Amino acid sequence: MPMQPPRIGGTRTRKAWEQTRPMPVKRVRGRAGQKARAQVIAEEPLCRICLAQGRTRMTEIVDHIKPLAWGGSDERSNKQGLCVPCHDEKSKAERAIDAEQRRRFDLTR
Ligand SMILES: [Zn+2]
Numbered sequence: 001m002p003m004q005p006p007r008i009g010g011t012r013t014r015k016a017w018e019q020t021r022p023m024p025v026k027r028v029r030g031r032a033g034q035k036a037r038a039q040v041i042a043e044e045p046l047c048r049i050c051l052a053q054g055r056t057r058m059t060e061i062v063d064h065i066k067p068l069a070w071g072g073s074d075e076r077s078n079k080q081g082l083c084v085p086c087h088d089e090k091s092k093a094e095r096a097i098d099a100e101q102r103r104r105f106d107l108t109r
Pocket of ligand 1: 047048049050051057082083084085086087
């Protein structure tokens with residue numbers, strides 16, 4: 001029989017089909033929220049930013065134009081359909097603005 005390497009952390013081995021991490025908590029979305037999201041996608045099947053730049057990509061995410069964290073509303077007028085790359089880019093820009101504002105706030109104290 002071949003030599004087995006020593007086991008660290010007990011004798012139990014993980015089965016191939018077992019999760020290594022706990023399952024992510026499913027975000028609870030109300031029926032009204034689902035309906036509102038479906039409405040935006042139905043009205044804007046193509047990413048708004050891509051469309052403005054002459055590209056056609058499917059809407060994958062319903063985005064708050066003015067983020068809720070910045071006081072944006074949850075109304076239809078503040079929502080737009082975006083593809084994942086555009087949403088990622090927008091989120092990144094928003095995080096940069098947040099960081100800059102925090103930095104400025106720190107400087108004034
Ligand atoms: Zn896009």
